[in-house]
Amino acid sequence: MPSNVRVAVRMRPLLSNEITAGHKQSLVDVNPITNQISQDSEDPSKMVKKTFKFDKIIDSQYSQEEVFEQLQIKPLISKVIEGFHATIFAYGQTGSGKTFTMEGYKYEDAKTNERAGKPVIAENYNNGITIRAIREVFRQAEEYKKEKHITISCSFLQIYNEKVFDLLNAGLLKSDKAKQNQGLKIRWNKNDQFQVENLYVFRCDTPEHALELYNKGIKNKIVASHNLNQASSRSHAIFTLSIDIVDNAQVDNIVQSKLQLVDLAGSERQSATGTSGLAQKESIDINKSLFTLRKVITGLAESSRSKKGANNQHIPYRDSKLTCLLKQSIGGNSYCLMIACLSPSDHYIEENISTLNYATKASYISNEPIKNEDPKMKMINDLKQKVLNLQRELAQANNHIEFLSNLTGQPIPQNSQSTNVSTLNQSYQGDQVDQPSMIQQQPVSQAHQSDNLIHQQKQPVKTEVITKIVYQQQPQQNSSGGSQDMFNRLDQNQLSQRLIDSVAMVKELMQSNKTLRETMDQLNEHNDKNSNELFHLQIENRDLRDRIEILESVIGSSTKQSEFDQLDWRDLIMEAEEKKKPMTSIKTSNIAINEMATELIATKKQNRQLSEEIDQIRQQLEESHQNQNKIIQQQQIQQQALYQQQQQHHYQQQQMSNQQQLMNIYGAQNNDTPQKRSQSNGFNKPSGGGQVKQPQTKQEALKLLNEMMNKRVAQKKH
Numbered sequence: 001m002p003s004n005v006r007v008a009v010r011m012r013p014l015l016s017n018e019i020t021a022g023h024k025q026s027l028v029d030v031n032p033i034t035n036q037i038s039q040d041s042e043d044p045s046k047m048v049k050k051t052f053k054f055d056k057i058i059d060s061q062y063s064q065e066e067v068f069e070q071l072q073i074k075p076l077i078s079k080v081i082e083g084f085h086a087t088i089f090a091y092g093q094t095g096s097g098k099t100f101t102m103e104g105y106k107y108e109d110a111k112t113n114e115r116a117g118k119p120v121i122a123e124n125y126n127n128g129i130t131i132r133a134i135r136e137v138f139r140q141a142e143e144y145k146k147e148k149h150i151t152i153s154c155s156f157l158q159i160y161n162e163k164v165f166d167l168l169n170a171g172l173l174k175s176d177k178a179k180q181n182q183g184l185k186i187r188w189n190k191n192d193q194f195q196v197e198n199l200y201v202f203r204c205d206t207p208e209h210a211l212e213l214y215n216k217g218i219k220n221k222i223v224a225s226h227n228l229n230q231a232s233s234r235s236h237a238i239f240t241l242s243i244d245i246v247d248n249a250q251v252d253n254i255v256q257s258k259l260q261l262v263d264l265a266g267s268e269r270q271s272a273t274g275t276s277g278l279a280q281k282e283s284i285d286i287n288k289s290l291f292t293l294r295k296v297i298t299g300l301a302e303s304s305r306s307k308k309g310a311n312n313q314h315i316p317y318r319d320s321k322l323t324c325l326l327k328q329s330i331g332g333n334s335y336c337l338m339i340a341c342l343s344p345s346d347h348y349i350e351e352n353i354s355t356l357n358y359a360t361k362a363s364y365i366s367n368e369p370i371k372n373e374d375p376k377m378k379m380i381n382d383l384k385q386k387v388l389n390l391q392r393e394l395a396q397a398n399n400h401i402e403f404l405s406n407l408t409g410q411p412i413p414q415n416s417q418s419t420n421v422s423t424l425n426q427s428y429q430g431d432q433v434d435q436p437s438m439i440q441q442q443p444v445s446q447a448h449q450s451d452n453l454i455h456q457q458k459q460p461v462k463t464e465v466i467t468k469i470v471y472q473q474q475p476q477q478n479s480s481g482g483s484q485d486m487f488n489r490l491d492q493n494q495l496s497q498r499l500i501d502s503v504a505m506v507k508e509l510m511q512s513n514k515t516l517r518e519t520m521d522q523l524n525e526h527n528d529k530n531s532n533e534l535f536h537l538q539i540e541n542r543d544l545r546d547r548i549e550i551l552e553s554v555i556g557s558s559t560k561q562s563e564f565d566q567l568d569w570r571d572l573i574m575e576a577e578e579k580k581k582p583m584t585s586i587k588t589s590n591i592a593i594n595e596m597a598t599e600l601i602a603t604k605k606q607n608r609q610l611s612e613e614i615d616q617i618r619q620q621l622e623e624s625h626q627n628q629n630k631i632i633q634q635q636q637i638q639q640q641a642l643y644q645q646q647q648q649h650h651y652q653q654q655q656m657s658n659q660q661q662l663m664n665i666y667g668a669q670n671n672d673t674p675q676k677r678s679q680s681n682g683f684n685k686p687s688g689g690g691q692v693k694q695p696q697t698k699q700e701a702l703k704l705l706n707e708m709m710n711k712r713v714a715q716k717k718h
């Protein structure tokens with residue numbers, strides 16, 4: 001049965017900081033009795049009031065508990081326990097109270113509770129819809145315990161800048177990883193649903209466990225918003241409770257449903273955020289999801305209102321991650337509740353009107369909630385029904401052949417005898433299909449055939465030829481009451497022609513039956529193969545994720561190399577496994593743990609050997625460095641000695657050249673030929689003819705030269 005998106009509006013009180021900043025209560029008229037809300041026009045000069053009507057209007061006086069009651073969330077959860085999907089989402093501008101409505105609790109309080117060893121999220125009047133809904137789901141599941149076996153799991157994700165982040169996979173939200181993180185992929189699965197790949201899903205046996213996970217996700221949301229420089233108002237958070245329901249009376253009857261609780265990003269317009277140009281483009285990208293959501297709401301509302309119907313209009317679900325994930329909720333097969341949040345401040349009249357407009361559009365959207373049977377079981381049941389129908393048709397056809405054969409006195413064809421039908425039936429015994437009583441009949445006498453035909457007439461007979469025969473024979477039976485009379489009246493040629501037609505048709509029927517059975521077998525085989533493959537892949541995937549998580553927690557807890565070396569790997573893995581245990585539905589087997597432990601111990605050994613080798617190489621390197629240094633020192637000493645020798649040599653040469661000059665000068669004074677000077681060493685004979693002392697040092701030579709110069713000057717003067 002179609003069900004429109006239910007829309008409620010919640011107006012929060014004026015906040016103290018808004019009063020301080022001079023905000024005033026806008027002229028908004030909220031009427032929870034008539035469920036009408038009237039908001040002033042955006043342009044005060046026009047003095048026009050816009051009035052909207054919704055399923056529920058909640059003013060600022062309502063407590064969180066009253067909101068939960070008034071929005072009839074308990075009956076909605078009953079639908080989820082029956083097997084229907086449901087979504088509750090909060091929409092509105094930043095600061096309008098979406099998070100307060102959905103979360104409500106203070107994360108700081110949860111931290112204090114955790115430290116005190118208390119349940120992290122305690123009962124509190126401020127608790128929002130998500131927390132109350134989690135408790136209610138578990139309460140109702142407990143109520144149905146005798147009739148149904150219910151398993152509850154949860155997941156928590158965030159969409160920011162068109163990337164999907166797993167809020168229950170803390171490893172990927174660390175600062176460096178969060179920035180590189182390309183986000184999880186969304187795929188279209190065989191059940192006609194969008195599904196987030198590799199999203200952690202935890203089985204929860206108690207509401208406390210689910211709340212613990214919810215709180216963990218909120219904590220990770222805060223961490224991620226810090227690491228991604230993102231404000232909470234720019235990301236969408238979706239907490240999902242998945243519920244598997246098995247009917248105790250009919251174990252084949254497996255139903256899977258989910259409850260999505262969504263806190264959307266702030267829906268303020270670009271003009272209100274004051275961004276322009278590049279910043280505006282970035283802002284649009286960040287909120288592409290919200291932009292597309294509005295397009296989807298508008299498209300669905302228009303097609304609901306137009307006579308054409310939704311099928312004729314393209315709804316751009318695929319344009320954003322958020323709308324992909326909300327496809328079933330908005331215009332799909334879920335029950336849906338939208339909570340439009342408003343601020344009473346006169347600064348936000350325009351935003352409020354925009355929110356109310358979209359809320360109105362959403363209220364036109366019509367969903368078609370369906371019970372979500374397990375697709376595999378549904379297919380098996382459909383196929384069983386098909387087999388049953390085919391068996392009926394075949395049995396009817398065989399009865400006709402018998403009847404016609406008896407009429408003409410021909411032997412009954414082998415493949416149409418009832419014994420064959422029975423054999424065919426036996427092949428389905430394993431499926432536990434109730435066989436129609438008619439199929440089990442042995443060949444009946446001719447006199448009973450007419451009764452049988454009347455009985456068959458009540459069955460859904462699809463083949464044209466059988467219907468024709470039944471119609472033709474019925475008046476004859478009524479008028480004459482005997483088949484022999486009818487035989488007499490019918491032309492024998494006509495009869496045999498009909499018989500041939502009937503046999504051909506029956507053959508055709510049997511052939512199509514066979515083909516159908518083969519197709520069904522192939523389908524079943526294919527289905528089994530796929531399920532098997534999927535199952536193995538899921539196990540492999542889960543194992544890998546478990547392994548990654550364990551390794552991450554082990555490596556994360558040992559940052560120093562020395563600590564790392566001293567770790568008892570087996571203990572650590574067991575410890576990490578133990579921590580993870582209550583959160584995951586499937587435990588890693590002991591064998592796998594042992595294998596991992598052995599692998600890690602081997603790696604550790606190799607690490608040690610490598611470190612020893614590195615140490616040896618390092619030592620050898622140091623020794624060779626020392627040798628090198630010694631050689632360099634020796635070379636330096638040798639170089640210095642060489643340099644000194646060169647200096648000495650240079651000095652001697654200089655001295656010699658000085659002496660040579662002196663000798664030249666001296667030689668010139670005495671008119672000596674260079675030969676003579678060199679022979680007599682230039683200093684043997686003074687000009688006065690007396691014996692002159694040969695100068696031994698430079699000073700003596702200079703002194704001598706001075707004396708000679710003085711003498712010469714004196715001679716010239718004279």
Ligand SMILES: Nc1ncnc2c1ncn2[C@@H]1O[C@H](COP(=O)(O)OP(=O)(O)OP(=O)(O)O)[C@@H](O)[C@H]1O
Binds near residue numbers: 060094095098234265
């Ligand atoms: N019904 C309410 N009663 C009292 N205080 C409220 C109510 N609703 C919201 N508030 C307060 O208003 C402030 C803004 O609310 P909230 O953070 O829930 O807005 P929001 O729409 O989720 O914003 P954002 O889009 O930035 O996440 C908070 O301080 C919150 O405590």
